[in-house]
Amino acid sequence: MKIKLCGVCGTDVHTYHGYMSDAPFPLILGHEIVGKIFALGKGTKADFLGKPIKVGDRINLVSAIHCKKCFFCTIAKTPSKCVNMVSYGFFRDPHEKHYFTGGYADYLYLFHPDTDFFKINAPPEVAVFAEPLAIAIHAVDRARIKLGDTVVVQGSGILAYLLLSVLN
Secondary structure: OEEEEEEOOHHHHHHHOOOOOOOOOOOOOOOEEEEEOOOOOOOOOEOOOOOEOOOOOEEEEEOEEOOOOOHHHHOOOOHHHOOOOEEOOOOOOOOOOOOOOOOOOOEOOOOOOOOEEEEOOOOHHHHOOHHHHHHHHHHHHHHOOOOOOOOOOOOOOHHHHHHHHHHO
């Protein structure tokens, strides 16, 4: 995938400053990724929604890769708690030659067989917000906010703005 844009997440900043002690340095950060398909692997014909894809299509990467086998993925249906999760922008296997695994690069190698991505028909400046928007929607859903509830959104970053857009 040829990277078009990659958002800067607070987690990237914390990792850069050394607050994520389990980060496997050296690595290329960046997980809010939008780009174009540069080349297709053998047998890759559709995105994870089943839409046909071809070289040149704009795609969003679902950066978190869940194992789909642990208790949280299969029984609890809470893959965000997957015990075997890895994520582009944070994953680097020092025994493998998968060096292009973060969005702060020109290209990204989608190496993991369980990688999900979807075709998107939006400019990169809009499509790059797909991952943080999903976080905002998930937060509102988990909080079980109902129509008429009073909500305080603290902060002025992009996630706060996206939360406000979901709540309106």
